[in-house]
Amino acid sequence: MIEEKEITCIVCPIGCRILVRTDEKQIEKLDGNKCKQGIEYAINEALDPRRMLTTSVLVKDGEWPLVSVKSSQPVPKNKVFQVLKEIKMVKISAPIESGQKIINNVANTDINIVATRTVKKIMK
Amino acid sequence: MINRQVDVAVIGGGPAGLSAAISAKEHGANSVVILDRNSWPGGILPQCIHDGFGVEETGESMTGPEYATKYIEMAKQENVEIMIQTMVLQFDEKQNIIAVNKNGIHTIKAKAIVLAMGCREKTRWHAMIPGDRLSGIFTAGVAQSFINLYNIMPGKNVVILGSGDVGLIMARRLRFEGANVLGVVEILPYASGLPRNVVQCLKDYDIPLFFNHTVTSIAGRERLERVKIAQVDENMVPISETEQELKCDTLLLSLGLIPENELSKNANIEIDEITGGPVVDQNFETNLGGVFACGNCLQVYDTVDMLSLDAKRVGKNAAKYTDDQKQKENGIRLLSGEGVRYVVPQRINEYGKMQLTLRADKPKDVSTLYVLFGAKEILKKRLPWVNPAIMIKIDVDISSKVLESGQSLEVKIK
Ligand SMILES: Cc1cc2nc3c(=O)[nH]c(=O)nc-3n(C[C@H](O)[C@H](O)[C@H](O)COP(=O)(O)OP(=O)(O)OC[C@H]3O[C@@H](n4cnc5c(N)ncnc54)[C@H](O)[C@@H]3O)c2cc1C
Numbered sequence: 190m191i192e193e194k195e196i197t198c199i200v201c202p203i204g205c206r207i208l209v210r211t212d213e214k215q216i217e218k219l220d221g222n223k224c225k226q227g228i229e230y231a232i233n234e235a236l237d238p239r240r241m242l243t244t245s246v247l248v249k250d251g252e253w254p255l256v257s258v259k260s261s262q263p264v265p266k267n268k269v270f271q272v273l274k275e276i277k278m279v280k281i282s283a284p285i286e287s288g289q290k291i292i293n294n295v296a297n298t299d300i301n302i303v304a305t306r307t308v309k310k311i312m313k
Numbered sequence: 314m315i316n317r318q319v320d321v322a323v324i325g326g327g328p329a330g331l332s333a334a335i336s337a338k339e340h341g342a343n344s345v346v347i348l349d350r351n352s353w354p355g356g357i358l359p360q361c362i363h364d365g366f367g368v369e370e371t372g373e374s375m376t377g378p379e380y381a382t383k384y385i386e387m388a389k390q391e392n393v394e395i396m397i398q399t400m401v402l403q404f405d406e407k408q409n410i411i412a413v414n415k416n417g418i419h420t421i422k423a424k425a426i427v428l429a430m431g432c433r434e435k436t437r438w439h440a441m442i443p444g445d446r447l448s449g450i451f452t453a454g455v456a457q458s459f460i461n462l463y464n465i466m467p468g469k470n471v472v473i474l475g476s477g478d479v480g481l482i483m484a485r486r487l488r489f490e491g492a493n494v495l496g497v498v499e500i501l502p503y504a505s506g507l508p509r510n511v512v513q514c515l516k517d518y519d520i521p522l523f524f525n526h527t528v529t530s531i532a533g534r535e536r537l538e539r540v541k542i543a544q545v546d547e548n549m550v551p552i553s554e555t556e557q558e559l560k561c562d563t564l565l566l567s568l569g570l571i572p573e574n575e576l577s578k579n580a581n582i583e584i585d586e587i588t589g590g591p592v593v594d595q596n597f598e599t600n601l602g603g604v605f606a607c608g609n610c611l612q613v614y615d616t617v618d619m620l621s622l623d624a625k626r627v628g629k630n631a632a633k634y635t636d637d638q639k640q641k642e643n644g645i646r647l648l649s650g651e652g653v654r655y656v657v658p659q660r661i662n663e664y665g666k667m668q669l670t671l672r673a674d675k676p677k678d679v680s681t682l683y684v685l686f687g688a689k690e691i692l693k694k695r696l697p698w699v700n701p702a703i704m705i706k707i708d709v710d711i712s713s714k715v716l717e718s719g720q721s722l723e724v725k726i727k
Contacts, residue, residue: 201508201697204508243364243376245461257362287379305378306359
């Protein structure tokens, strides 16, 4: 199936509107870019758009009520809200170390959710 | 009263203060202390949980908290002392600092001072939005700290005024937390935030961006219930026929940042009206010898990368000053001409190679940047595009002849 997508390039502030025509997983045509720098970005955006995901997870007994987290790799764009939904159901006990794995294979993406800060436990 | 002496005292422990302190240590300062009023080091970074920090500097994209941790660890390794929950009340031209914390009042005599107080956000009063005084109006950064640090949602139906990066990032953050973002309203015909954020925070989630629009009224009883927005004409005056009402309980303001310089003003440091930060020379030294400025209290940087790199140079210069307290000449001025909003440094008092950072006044295609000495071009550089959201960095070589002339230099973009 032939599809056309208009991608706004983010490589520089000119923001070229690059028209990408794809046939299944093949690039048919690329048009509208003033330079070559954005080509790779446009192709990825057309075939398999992904985004780094950052959010936070609830913490029990921590110095803070939340710990900030990120996806270990960029998440397919169409799975962002599914991943967020799964993250919202989790509550983790302090102490938490930066880099600690919080969720394994989130929403069956093979991607993990990892803490980006340390949260100490509070003594009651 | 607790008295002490240090080589370099740094006011503010955000990325600028941390970088400067680490670098001062690396360049031979014996004792370096950071004073910060927050109960954590790292400044604004712990609430900036999104990624994109450090790309230019290290090639690696980190989140704000990760970036802060990296610098805090380096500071510890260099034996930089960090005093948190310590508020600086004043300093003077003799490098005496007065600060307060729960142990009492501290007087600190430093050989050099580095200003790294960061900035604060513009409020409703800067945009002069008429209407009721009610709850539900927040600056974007405050909403960010509520959501990301304290787990408090500011509201459900949100309008954002101003397309600065903080506002764009908050649009996406609010969507992630289940709020309905009705749109971002921008008075200019272009976004003031980075293109990446326009795409990845708004377009990705179909959040409308209203260019040439502003908020014309705010209404509700105790809590915000609705705002009116309207298109503006070329003189930025709202066109009443275009007015529309948006039902919302929350208005976030992302109107820009103002360098935090109350302390500097009280110490009689000369402030640049455009940048809002101290007037500095090529070494980032203010008009008070031995007092240097860096980070967002000097000028509002686009990204933390450039900010940290400059702050490192500031730390080095402060360390150098501690063993060579040379009084400098006033030097010559560097003026912003046509097409240029501002240039830092504003003064030059040494000849040789140096870096200038500047901003254009509006977006343009292919342009030429000139550094002029009278009618003579000291530097001419073609730029493929210019955008006020993206700072321009250029290297120039200033000769002793230019310096000795006493004449100002001018920077232009045509
Ligand atoms: C919402 C938001 C999003 C951002 N996103 C990005 C991004 O994606 N990528 C990027 O590269 N950059 C980003 N930035 C910019 C980056 O965070 C800032 O440029 C950087 O934090 C500024 O560093 P700073 O050290 O100058 O100031 P700050 O981090 O603000 O630190 C200043 C410190 O000084 C302290 N202080 C002030 N006055 C006193 C006093 N009198 N006594 C004691 N302490 C004092 C304050 O408490 C504070 O801790 C973002 C900024 C914000 C606000």
